[in-house]
Amino acid sequence: xxxxxxxxxxxxxxxxxxxxxxxxxxxxxxxxxxxxxxxxxxxxxxxxxxxxxxxxxxxxxxxxxxxxxxxxxxxxxxxxxxxxxxxxxxxxxxxxxxxxxxxxxxxxxxxxxxxxxxxxxxxxxxxxxxxxxxxxxxxxxxxxxxxxxxxxxxxxxxxxxxxxxxxxxxxxxxxxxxxxxxxxxxxxxxxxxxxxxxxxxxxxxxxxxxxxxxxxxxxxxxxxxxxxxxxxxxxxxxxxxxxxxxxxxxxxxxxxxxxxxxxxxxxxxxxxxxxxxxxxxxxxxxxxxxxxxxxxxxxxxxxxxxxxxxxxxxxxxxxxxxxxxxxxxxxxxxxxxxxxxxxxxxxxxxxxxxxxxxxxxxxxxxxxxxxxxxxxxxxxxxxxxxxxxxxxxxxxxxxxxxxxxxxxxxxxxxxxxxxxxxxxxxxxxxxxxxxxxxxxxxxxxxxxxxxxxxxxxxxxxxxxxxxxxxxxxxxxxxxxxxxxxxxxxxxxxxxxxxxxxxxxxxxxxxxxxxxxxxxxxxxxxxxxxxxxxxxxxxxxxxxxxxxxxxxxxxxxxxxxxxxxxxxxxxxxxxxxxxxxxxxxxxxxxxxxxxxxxxxxxxxxxxxxxxxxxxxxxxxxxxxxxxxxxxxxxxxxxxxxxxxxxxxxxxxxxxxxxxxxxxxxxxxxxxxxxxxxxxxxxxxxxxxxxxxxxxxxxxxxxxxxxxxxxxxxxxxxxxxxxxxxxxxxxxxxxxxxxxxxxxxxxxxxxxxxxxxxxxxxxxxxxxxxxxxxxxxxxxxxxxxxxxxxxxxxxxxxxxxxxxxxxxxxxxxxxxxxxxxxxxxxxxxxxxxxxxxxxxxxxxxxxxxxxxxxxxxxxxxxxxxxxxxxxxxxxxxxxxxxxxxxxxxxxxxxxxxxxxxxxxxxxxxxxxxxxxxxxxxx
Numbered sequence: 001x002x003x004x005x006x007x008x009x010x011x012x013x014x015x016x017x018x019x020x021x022x023x024x025x026x027x028x029x030x031x032x033x034x035x036x037x038x039x040x041x042x043x044x045x046x047x048x049x050x051x052x053x054x055x056x057x058x059x060x061x062x063x064x065x066x067x068x069x070x071x072x073x074x075x076x077x078x079x080x081x082x083x084x085x086x087x088x089x090x091x092x093x094x095x096x097x098x099x100x101x102x103x104x105x106x107x108x109x110x111x112x113x114x115x116x117x118x119x120x121x122x123x124x125x126x127x128x129x130x131x132x133x134x135x136x137x138x139x140x141x142x143x144x145x146x147x148x149x150x151x152x153x154x155x156x157x158x159x160x161x162x163x164x165x166x167x168x169x170x171x172x173x174x175x176x177x178x179x180x181x182x183x184x185x186x187x188x189x190x191x192x193x194x195x196x197x198x199x200x201x202x203x204x205x206x207x208x209x210x211x212x213x214x215x216x217x218x219x220x221x222x223x224x225x226x227x228x229x230x231x232x233x234x235x236x237x238x239x240x241x242x243x244x245x246x247x248x249x250x251x252x253x254x255x256x257x258x259x260x261x262x263x264x265x266x267x268x269x270x271x272x273x274x275x276x277x278x279x280x281x282x283x284x285x286x287x288x289x290x291x292x293x294x295x296x297x298x299x300x301x302x303x304x305x306x307x308x309x310x311x312x313x314x315x316x317x318x319x320x321x322x323x324x325x326x327x328x329x330x331x332x333x334x335x336x337x338x339x340x341x342x343x344x345x346x347x348x349x350x351x352x353x354x355x356x357x358x359x360x361x362x363x364x365x366x367x368x369x370x371x372x373x374x375x376x377x378x379x380x381x382x383x384x385x386x387x388x389x390x391x392x393x394x395x396x397x398x399x400x401x402x403x404x405x406x407x408x409x410x411x412x413x414x415x416x417x418x419x420x421x422x423x424x425x426x427x428x429x430x431x432x433x434x435x436x437x438x439x440x441x442x443x444x445x446x447x448x449x450x451x452x453x454x455x456x457x458x459x460x461x462x463x464x465x466x467x468x469x470x471x472x473x474x475x476x477x478x479x480x481x482x483x484x485x486x487x488x489x490x491x492x493x494x495x496x497x498x499x500x501x502x503x504x505x506x507x508x509x510x511x512x513x514x515x516x517x518x519x520x521x522x523x524x525x526x527x528x529x530x531x532x533x534x535x536x537x538x539x540x541x542x543x544x545x546x547x548x549x550x551x552x553x554x555x556x557x558x559x560x561x562x563x564x565x566x567x568x569x570x571x572x573x574x575x576x577x578x579x580x581x582x583x584x585x586x587x588x589x590x591x592x593x594x595x596x597x598x599x600x601x602x603x604x605x606x607x608x609x610x611x612x613x614x615x616x617x618x619x620x621x622x623x624x625x626x627x628x629x630x631x632x633x634x635x636x637x638x639x640x641x642x643x644x645x646x647x648x649x650x651x652x653x654x655x656x657x658x659x660x661x662x663x664x665x666x667x668x669x670x671x672x673x674x675x676x677x678x679x680x681x682x683x684x685x686x687x688x689x690x691x692x693x694x695x696x697x698x699x700x701x702x703x704x705x706x707x708x709x710x711x712x713x714x715x716x717x718x719x720x721x722x723x724x725x726x727x728x729x730x731x732x733x734x735x736x737x738x739x740x741x742x743x744x745x746x747x748x749x750x751x752x753x754x755x756x757x758x759x760x761x762x763x764x765x766x767x768x769x770x771x772x773x774x775x776x777x778x779x780x781x782x783x784x785x786x787x788x789x790x791x792x793x794x795x796x797x798x799x800x801x802x803x804x805x806x807x808x809x810x811x812x813x814x815x816x817x818x819x820x821x822x823x824x825x826x827x828x829x830x831x832x833x834x835x836x837x838x839x840x841x842x843x844x845x846x847x848x849x850x851x852x853x854x855x856x857x858x859x860x861x862x863x864x865x866x867x868x869x870x871x872x873x874x875x876x877x878x879x880x881x882x883x884x885x886x887x888x889x890x891x892x893x894x895x896x897x898x899x900x901x902x903x904x905x906x907x908x909x910x911x912x913x914x915x916x917x918x919x920x
Contacts, residue, residue, distance in 0.1 A: 034071040034080050041088065042618065043528055044068035045102070048084050050408070052077045053322055058090070058102040066090060128202075128246040129228030129236070131524060131537035132613045138719055139621045141681030141693040142231030143169075143731055143766070148224050154819075154832055156860060156874040158299060158911075160198075160213040164245060165836070167227045168768050168782040169733075170196070171812055173885035175905045177298050178336040179213050179394060180428075182810070182886070185229060185242040186713070186735045187762025187788030190810025190841070190886055195701055195711065195737075197233070197240025200247050201404070203418055206516050207543045207603060209239040209701075214396050214426050216247070217334070220260055220274035221290035221312050223250045230713035230733075234677040234699030235611055235625035238541065241677065241699025241711040249328075252286035252316045253278040259920045260290075266913030268361075269297040269305065289313040291332075298337025298393075299908040300363035301563050304370075306393045308334030323407035323414070330400040335393045338430040339363065341903040343442050343503065343561055344884070350852060351884055351904065356498035356562045359882055360909030364505065365390050365431045366564030368480060368587075372507060374553035375591050375647040379664035380598065384648040386553035388429055388507040395427040409523075416539075417521040425513035433559075434903035435506040442901050446494065448502045448558070449474045449487035449570075456504065457558070457570065460589050463654040464572055468581040471572035476502070476558070477579065479567045479587055486577040501561040502568065506593060508554055514547040522609075531617055538610040543603065551597035552638075552662055557587040585653040592659025598638025600666070601704045605631045619685040626678040633673070635705040636666040671705040689721045707757075712736040717766075728769035735762045758793035758845075760808050762786050776823040783816040790845060806847045810886045814839030814853070829863040829870070843887020849902055854883035856907065873914035883907040 036048050041063040048068070049056040054077055069086045081092065081100070094101040129142045137144065145167045147155075157163050158174065161181035165172045173182035173190055184192035194210035205212040226246045234241035257279035264272040276290035291311030297304060310332035317325045342364055344351045353359045369390035376386040402420035409415060434441055441456045451461045451474075461474060475486040476493075485492050494500040522539020559565045567587035571579045583589075611625035644657035681695035694716040701709040717731035737760040764786030772778040788811045793803040807813070816837040823830050836856045843849040860874030884904040 031074050031076055032080070033074050036068070036071040036084065038070040039068065041066035041068050041090065043533070044084065047411070048080065050322065050411070052080065053318070055099045056102065057099065062090065062103050128199075128226035128244060129232045130613065131232075131236075131611050132526075132533075132535040132615075135535075135613065135615070135621075138688075138691045138721065139615070139683050139685055141621060141623050141683040141695050142233075143229045143695075143715060143717065143733075145227040145229075146224065147226075149222070152218065152222065152225060153862075153872065154821075154860065156858075156872075156876070157218060158876075160216060160218050163218055163225060164196075165817070166225065167229070167243065167245065168766050168817075169229055169764075169784050169815075170243065171815060171838070173810065173905070175339060175885045175907055177338050177394075178296065178334075179396070180211070180338055180430075181213060184811065186733060186764065186784075187786050187808070187811060188242060188735070188737055188760060189740070189788075189808035189845075192242070192737075192740075194239065194703075195242030195709075197237050197244045198247070199237060199240075199244055201249050201418075202246060203402070203420055203518050203520060204237055204239070206422070206424075207238060207518065207545045207605065214394075215398050215422065215424055217292075217310050217332070218247065219290070219292050219310065220262060220276045221249055221288075222247050224248045230697045230699075230715060230735075231679055231681060231695050232611055232623075232625050232697075234697055234711070235609055235627045235679055238543065238605060238607060238629065239701055241697070241701060241713075249312070249314070250276065250278070250288060250290070251326075252280075252288045252314055254280050254283070254286045254318070256280070260917065261920070262915050262917045264913065264915040266911060268299045268908075268911055269295075269302075270913065271295045284318045285316070287313065287315045296336065298339070298363075299911060300337070300339055300361055302337055302363055303366045303564055304337075304391050304393065306335035306337060308332070308336070310334060310398075319407060321408065324405070326404040328400075328402040328404070328420075330398065330402075332396070332398045335395045337363075337365075338394050338428070339905065340430060340432045340435075341887070341905050342433055343501070343901055344904050344906070346849075346900055346902050349850065351882055351902075351906075354499050354501070354561060354901065358563065358909075359906055360880060362563035364433055364559065364561070364563070364565040368559065368565065368567040369431060369507070372555075372557075372586060372588070374507065374509070374555045374588065375585070375651055375658045376553045377596075377641070377645050377658055377662040377664075379662045380550065380552045384645075384658070386509065386550075388509045388553065388555070390429055390431065392427065392429050394429065397425045399423045412526045413523060415521075415523045417519075419519045420517075422516040422518075424516065425511070428508065428510040428512075430508045430510075432506040432508055433503055435504075435508075437504050439899050439902055441504040442501060442561070442899070442903070443503075444494065444500050445476065445485075445496050445502045445560075446487065446490055446500070449476065449493070457589055460570060460583055460654065464570070464581070464583040467583070467654045468572035470574070471580060472575040473573050473577075474583070475571050475573045475577060475579075476568040477571045477582075479569060481566075484571065484573070484577060484579060486573050488577075497560050497562040499561055502558055503561055504556050504589070505559050505565075506554060506556050507588075508551070508594075510549065510551040512547055512549045514545070517542075517544040519543075533615040535613045536610065537612075539608075541605075541607040541609065543605040545601075545603040545605075547601045549597070549599040549601075551594060551599075552592070554592065554594040554597060555588045555659075556590045556593055558584065558589060559587065582652050583654045585647075585651055585655065588653070588655075590655060590659060591647075591657070592644070592661065595660045596638040596640045596662040597660075598662045598666070600636035602634040603631055603702070603704060604633075605629055605702065621683045621685075623681045624679065626676060628674065628676045629700075629702070630672065630674040631702045633671050633702070633704045635669045637669070638662045639665045639667055669705045673702070673708055675700045675708055690719070692716070692718045707739055709740055710736075710738040712738070724772045726769065726771050729767075731766040733762075733764050733766065735764075736760070755796050756793070756845075757795075757797075758803070758808075759791045760788060761791060762788040776825075778821050780819040780821070781817070784814070786813055788813070793845065803845055806845055807842050809843065809845045810841050812839040812841050812853075824863075827864060829861065831861045832859070834858040834860075838883065838885075841885075843902070843904065849887050851884040851887065851904065854881050854907075856881055856883060868919040870917040870919075871914065872917070873912070875910065875912035877907065877910050880909050881907070 182191040198212035205216045229243040233244040259277040262274040272294035274292040278288035280286040293309040373385045473487045519542040524537040570583040572581040607629040609627035641661040641663040645661040677699040679697040683693035697713045715733040719729045821832040858876045862872040
């Protein structure tokens with residue numbers, strides 16, 4: 001349970017809401033009516049906090065064994081709290097008007113004498129994954145992580161996915177850029193983000209899970225991150241059986257106006273401005289607004305600079321007697337760079353650079369790919385052309401409206417309702433070098449132009465020989481410079497860009513649009529008796545989701561191997577190397593590479609869920625939950641014409657059809673499936689500092705009309721805390737991902753998809769510890785050792801026993817992060833470093849290409865130059881380490897690097913930048 005500065009503390013959060021965990025903070029000067037009998041502090045403080053509509057925090061060790069006095073009558077919060085604490089050893093150590101912190105000992109009892117602090121500097125507990133309002137974290141029977149605003153800023157993320165590395169056990173392949181990154185959990189193969197649900201304020205960003213980082217950005221409006229792996233993750237949300245990552249927003253300020261402004265810049269060209277402002281309108285109504293605008297070419301070299309913005313506004317009304325209604329609106333239009341694979345040299349098992357292409361910063365994309373008109377079926381575009389625009393990058397547009405309501409009905413029962421409607425579109429223009437062809441498409445220019453089996457484009461050359469029988473040879477024509485080089489100019493071809501290579505790059509234009517409606521309504525019942533306390537949360541969730549996809553104009557071009565690469569036409573030459581004919585179309589040598597590409601999915605999902613948490617005394621907690629979901633799914637798959645449509649008049653080249661042709665009709669598949677997820681856990685508190693827990697969870701992933709995937713998670717853990725000296729946890733786990741299913745491009749025929757179906761099993765141990773030997777130094781350590789294995793793998797339904805026992809693709813066996821932090825004197829700020837180690841992974845399920853382990857070091861400093869001005873600087877990968885997160889997923893399940901070269905996606909080299917923040 002990660003708290004301020006990476007701490008793991010067993011604080012008790014009082015007066016929190018169910019499920020979405022939003023806290024109501026009342027105006028302290030307002031007179032309220034209290035009816036709190038004398039009782040143990042563990043129950044009396046939560047009751048007082050609820051009646052006061054105030055957030056109260058206290059360490060569990062401080063309140064155990066304490067009793068509070070009766071408070072009956074009308075008082076201000078301060079007056080009532082003073083009466084409540086009479087006779088106890090509890091005192092107010094902090095009160096900023098919105099959050100009150102209690103503790104024992106000789107601390108300032110006068111709230112005015114206590115240090116005033118913003119909520120982001122107050123230790124809070126994570127409650128994602130738990131539904132009791134007053135439960136200390138040390139008693140949790142789930143693997144939970146918490147990160148404050150300071151933790152998020154210390155991470156200095158380049159993408160939303162980067163923040164997930166703060167959750168032990170999650171492996172992030174954060175090399176695609178700002179969005180469309182891959183992440184997985186507890187042994188699931190790379191790219192398994194479908195099983196990790198990203199949430200914002202307790203509702204999924206999108207229903208299906210995978211791809212959520214397209215539609216959500218972490219920014220200054222986010223207050224903290226909360227996460228739970230397994231356990232109730234598959235109960236309290238959909239499609240999150242692996243983990244739930246919940247981003248909690250700042251809430252409107254009811255006591256005063258406040259604002260934050262931040263300017264951020266990085267050496268690779270990122271320029272960004274964040275702003276946040278909140279103020280009360282009346283004593284019951286307040287608002288906030290915030291977001292960012294930016295210009296960002298991406299971390300690799302790029303001739304294009306992508307701009308964008310996202311903004312969010314909230315309006316909150318507080319009911320008499322407690323509770324609130326909150327209306328939230330969001331809008332965004334963001335363009336971003338996307339990076340797929342690029343060629344690497346492979347020598348003695350280690351990746352390195354190909355001459356002329358820097359592994360750390362180069363990018364084959366550039367001006368040549370700005371806009372290419374691709375021939376396509378007239379059933380897709382009436383004029384027969386669809387543009388690929390690298391100049392647009394990935395463009396994501398979102399509009400969202402959301403309503404949240406919470407209302408206590410009595411002291412023991414409250415209701416909640418949350419709903420949001422998201423209208424979305426993403427226009428993906430991405431380059432995929434080596435897609436389908438793999439290493440075979442990376443060859444010398446001489447090989448490309450020499451007819452025969454050794455040429456990657458021999459089929460094209462064969463058509464060229466038939467079309468231009470008088471040609472003496474073939475050559476390449478640079479579309480930027482117009483320079484023609486014939487196959488007989490061997491020395492010139494071998495000197496091309498210092499490496500002599502050509503390659504095939506796929507233009508993937510994938511446009512998706514649709515809507516995503518989510519509704520979660522329910523209630524929570526709290527019951528207390530002699531020696532026990534029970535909390536039951538139950539509700540109903542409904543999702544209405546639609547996606548339309550147009551991926552019809554996927555084509556391949558021939559380009560060279562360098563930064564900002566050039567595209568080449570393949571031309572027929574006479575004996576004098578004069579052009580007598582063109583085989584390609586502006587470098588394009590094929591169309592419709594990935595099939596007809598027209599699809600539509602619809603899901604209408606209903607879930608009924610319940611989660612119960614029973615405390616027997618202060619030591620025993622027993623938890624159980626279940627969710628039944630029925631998904632009515634429909635898949636529309638665009639049909640391919642029996643005869644491919646001819647290209648439009650005027651299109652040059654020897655390829656005379658648009659390839660796989662959408663005929664304007666769809667095949668429709670409908671499936672209705674229902675399944676139950678359930679979990680059972682328990683914890684035992686030996687002492688206020690030591691506890692153990694165990695948990696079993698059975699969850700599932702809906703996959704539209706494809707088979708559901710079942711997930712089982714077993715875990716047991718121990719937690720230990722000794723003051724501020726050490727706070728540690730250790731968890732052993734086993735995960736079973738049965739019938740893990742996905743489709744991938746068939747390397748032998750890129751127009752077809754191959755289905756992957758397998759069982760994955762992982763045993764592992766997860767360690768997490770914060771050690772603070774003194775007030776100014778701490779070190780945070782998080783690591784995972786795991787052994788993931790494949791079993792019962794089937795490709796297109798055919799058993800592949802040779803894969804049994806292999807490591808799943810792109811899954812490390814070891815992960816480790818070490819973060820030492822030094823606090824500077826007199827509250828000046830802090831200096832920190834981070835070392836992140838990623839163990840060896842395999843690029844393929846056949847374990848043919850091993851990508852070696854690597855470690856990345858980052859450093860940073862944050863200085864409080866004034867009370868309201870902070871300056872931060874950080875640098876990443878300061879030792880210029882080469883690290884690869886994946887091979888070429890589109891090359892198949894058995895890859896090799898026998899040629900000495902292969903395709904992979906890698907981390908960037910050293911980057912640095914910083915920000916200046918003004919609070920007002």
